[in-house]
Amino acid sequence: MNVAQQLVNGIIIGHAYALVAVGWTLLLGAARLVNFGHGQIYMVSAFIAWWVMSTTGLPYALAVPLAILASAALGAIMQRLFLRLTLSQDLVNLMIATLGFGQILEGAAGLAFGPKPETFTSPLQAIIFTLGPVWFTAQDTLTVGATILVFLGLYLVLDRTRFGAAVRMVAEDPPLVALYGIQISHVYISIFAFEGAAVAFAAVLIAPRTPILTSMGFEQVVMTFVVVVLGGIGSVGGSYIAGLLLGLFTTFFSALVSPAYTTASIFALLIAFMVLRPGKLAASGNFAR
Amino acid sequence: MKALPAPLRLFGLAALALLGFFLPRLLGGSSHVYDTFGMIATFSAMSYGLDIILSDLGEISLAHTAFFATGAYAAAILSVNDGQGAWVAMAGAVLAALALALVLGMITLRTREFAFSLVTYAAAVVCMNVAANWDFLGGSDGIVGIPPLTLSIGPASFSASQPPQFWPFAYLLLLLTLYVVHRFRRSRLGQAALMVHMNPRLASMCGLAGNQVRLLVFLVSAPISALAGWLYAFQRAYVGTDLFDTYFLVLMLTGVILAGRRLLLGPLLGTALLVGQKSFFSLGAYGDKLILGTVLVGILCFCPKGLANLWRRRSHAAVEK
Amino acid sequence: MSARLQVRNLRVAYDRNLAVSIEHLTVEPGTLAAVIGANGAGKSTLINAIANWSRAAPRLSGEILIDDRAVAGKPADLLARRGVVLVPEGRGVFMGLTVEENLRAGLSAVNAGGKTYSLADIYTLFPRLRERGTTPGGSLSGGERQMLAIGRALRMAPRLLLLDEPSIGLAPRLVSLLLETIRALVDGGLTVFLVEQNVHAAMAVADSLYLLERGRVVASGSVAAMRDDPRIIEAYLGARDG
Numbered sequence A: 001m002n003v004a005q006q007l008v009n010g011i012i013i014g015h016a017y018a019l020v021a022v023g024w025t026l027l028l029g030a031a032r033l034v035n036f037g038h039g040q041i042y043m044v045s046a047f048i049a050w051w052v053m054s055t056t057g058l059p060y061a062l063a064v065p066l067a068i069l070a071s072a073a074l075g076a077i078m079q080r081l082f083l084r085l086t087l088s089q090d091l092v093n094l095m096i097a098t099l100g101f102g103q104i105l106e107g108a109a110g111l112a113f114g115p116k117p118e119t120f121t122s123p124l125q126a127i128i129f130t131l132g133p134v135w136f137t138a139q140d141t142l143t144v145g146a147t148i149l150v151f152l153g154l155y156l157v158l159d160r161t162r163f164g165a166a167v168r169m170v171a172e173d174p175p176l177v178a179l180y181g182i183q184i185s186h187v188y189i190s191i192f193a194f195e196g197a198a199v200a201f202a203a204v205l206i207a208p209r210t211p212i213l214t215s216m217g218f219e220q221v222v223m224t225f226v227v228v229v230l231g232g233i234g235s236v237g238g239s240y241i242a243g244l245l246l247g248l249f250t251t252f253f254s255a256l257v258s259p260a261y262t263t264a265s266i267f268a269l270l271i272a273f274m275v276l277r278p279g280k281l282a283a284s285g286n287f288a289r
Numbered sequence B: 001m002k003a004l005p006a007p008l009r010l011f012g013l014a015a016l017a018l019l020g021f022f023l024p025r026l027l028g029g030s031s032h033v034y035d036t037f038g039m040i041a042t043f044s045a046m047s048y049g050l051d052i053i054l055s056d057l058g059e060i061s062l063a064h065t066a067f068f069a070t071g072a073y074a075a076a077i078l079s080v081n082d083g084q085g086a087w088v089a090m091a092g093a094v095l096a097a098l099a100l101a102l103v104l105g106m107i108t109l110r111t112r113e114f115a116f117s118l119v120t121y122a123a124a125v126v127c128m129n130v131a132a133n134w135d136f137l138g139g140s141d142g143i144v145g146i147p148p149l150t151l152s153i154g155p156a157s158f159s160a161s162q163p164p165q166f167w168p169f170a171y172l173l174l175l176l177t178l179y180v181v182h183r184f185r186r187s188r189l190g191q192a193a194l195m196v197h198m199n200p201r202l203a204s205m206c207g208l209a210g211n212q213v214r215l216l217v218f219l220v221s222a223p224i225s226a227l228a229g230w231l232y233a234f235q236r237a238y239v240g241t242d243l244f245d246t247y248f249l250v251l252m253l254t255g256v257i258l259a260g261r262r263l264l265l266g267p268l269l270g271t272a273l274l275v276g277q278k279s280f281f282s283l284g285a286y287g288d289k290l291i292l293g294t295v296l297v298g299i300l301c302f303c304p305k306g307l308a309n310l311w312r313r314r315s316h317a318a319v320e321k
Numbered sequence C: 001m002s003a004r005l006q007v008r009n010l011r012v013a014y015d016r017n018l019a020v021s022i023e024h025l026t027v028e029p030g031t032l033a034a035v036i037g038a039n040g041a042g043k044s045t046l047i048n049a050i051a052n053w054s055r056a057a058p059r060l061s062g063e064i065l066i067d068d069r070a071v072a073g074k075p076a077d078l079l080a081r082r083g084v085v086l087v088p089e090g091r092g093v094f095m096g097l098t099v100e101e102n103l104r105a106g107l108s109a110v111n112a113g114g115k116t117y118s119l120a121d122i123y124t125l126f127p128r129l130r131e132r133g134t135t136p137g138g139s140l141s142g143g144e145r146q147m148l149a150i151g152r153a154l155r156m157a158p159r160l161l162l163l164d165e166p167s168i169g170l171a172p173r174l175v176s177l178l179l180e181t182i183r184a185l186v187d188g189g190l191t192v193f194l195v196e197q198n199v200h201a202a203m204a205v206a207d208s209l210y211l212l213e214r215g216r217v218v219a220s221g222s223v224a225a226m227r228d229d230p231r232i233i234e235a236y237l238g239a240r241d242g
């Protein structure tokens, strides 16, 4: 085994995990909301970018922002639909509703794009850097760099801006927010738009690694969930580190043990964490409201 | 409404059950109609497993596709690999589901709300992964060649390979499920579950151990979905990883929510509507997904208490006029 | 000049329980009106209803006019931006935000209608807050938290400041200090509607007084007139808890 190469792969995959999860970090940590349609937005974003490139011939660099805009709109629409459930903090129904929304996206994408796997490629994948025993592509470099920037940006926005303060206010005490003159529905809709945009950004960077399928959304949520929980719910820095460690873990697990059972091993990791630090997920924790 | 005297009610129920049995015949009796009714019975039995978690315990389990699939896989393995009869397969399905439920129940014992849902969802994904990769479970090809359902009671033996022959089994399973859910709601466990859900503080003051109640309800619910899976395996003659598809999950959830929670016949009606659509007005697999998702989102956004509540409100309004 | 706040036939109910029923209530611009009454009299329900805000979901009916414009039913955040600013009972600031963030977080429209207080103005008014600028709201003392709550409300250029028991839990000396500060603000032109359990303290600073019992106004008038009212004497001489 080429340990150095696996290490590089792990770092790249880890950044990919973190980037896919960043929208959820904000969603769950700041607004106590979940989105089971997360994986389907990932899928739809990849297909939008692929479709734009293959039908209009636009370059990758233009397809990316289009997909991000479309998915941000999707996130905003989703939250606009669910606003009543969100405002009444009906979290149970909200959760099922996002699952239903994911189902809508999957059905619509199936109708539009069919069941065949498609190849969605980025020109940067062809550019390969070799450093001694290890190699990686320009796309990998972009993924790692973009992830670091997104996390840094999110941290600064949350910590330094008025909008960030509004998000923290919504997380702490939703009714009180209104007395500060802030329309809470705008904050919720913006958070969901960010969630859509962030997962779309992740999709356009990461999906080119494998053929894309309209059924690929189902499993995405699990990895995201594990990243967010292991990172300490709502902690931006924590999610980044959790994603990175998880990437290293899965890379070495599939190299040393079995690639087929990676998801199962992640789940085992999650359970171990829950047993060791039950407070994080228990009813008494901040997790359940 | 005044309650009818007990013998009369029993008679009414029996008449209703008999009517339900002959309903496919009354609707033409074609193989397609029987097939649809068999599907409705099976899938609503599956939904009832989730119903008692969702309606009585107030949590959303996303692992019930895994229980459903566990039942189906147990039936397939026992009847294909070991050549066992349907009864043994049934026992295997129930035991396997109980074991899985016990493990999952212990893991999720202290989680609530979306933590509970997320962990159960993750568990379902993991189960699918295992099924797709473990040769014992047929891997990604699944297990094919499940023999026709044959159940023998004493000297009599009943066998089903065509939809019309299948219907009585599915219908019986549905009736049995309805009876179990009805009894559950009146049992001490059912009452305790409701109390733990509605008023955890009061429940703990009454000496109810919330976690114990939750675990027990989980253990009651899993075999219900697993039995539906057991029957479904014989119905389809093969099992595969598509049993874990979110379609089934969303079907269950929508079935439970569509008509209204904590209504005994709610999941049956909801499932009947959804399966009826798929069977008679299908828009293809993707179109059906789209419809299912739209129904679920629509109900939750505009009428979260279910259609029965809409109807009830309407009749209330009429009375007030 | 027209009244700053007029309330007519206001009824507020939780489920089916009528908690407040008020025929008529007015606050003139540039004055301090105080509402007094026993626990559960409906003081918080009333003041929250004016801001159309609640942590529960009460049902409101009736008319509320701010500077002769009907505002009943307008969302709480809009009212806050238009200068109807409430400092609620209990938790009124964000624990996770620093003092300065709390003071900067409020959003108000240009036509909020009141005097605009800068951050420096607030720090002059409450020097304690300046020292604690980077402290999270959760680490403040009770008194500091009340100052912060009032400070952030002033930052929103209130045309009507609604204060629900700002002095609760404070030491007697701090109570009178806080109320005197509020009085000084009123003398500077601010209009305040204040809920206060301490009848004595309220009388010392208010211009007019409303006595609430079981959701109804049982006595009202200028402080001077109310001082001799037997019901007030009875209430705050301790025949009943005042």
Ligand SMILES: Nc1ncnc2c1ncn2[C@@H]1O[C@H](COP(=O)(O)OP(=O)(O)OP(=O)(O)O)[C@@H](O)[C@H]1O
Pocket: C014, C019, C037, C038, C039, C040, C041, C042, C043, C044, C045, C046, C056, C057, C089, C197
């Ligand atoms: N969230 C609620 N749900 C139901 N009833 C409520 C609620 N809040 C208040 N009430 C009822 O409304 C009435 C008035 O309550 P309110 O809080 O307005 O009184 P208060 O005068 O502010 O009392 P205190 O001096 O203790 O703050 C009380 O009878 C109370 O029981």
Ligand SMILES: [Mg+2]
Pocket: C043, C044, C045, C089
């Ligand atoms: Mg009060």
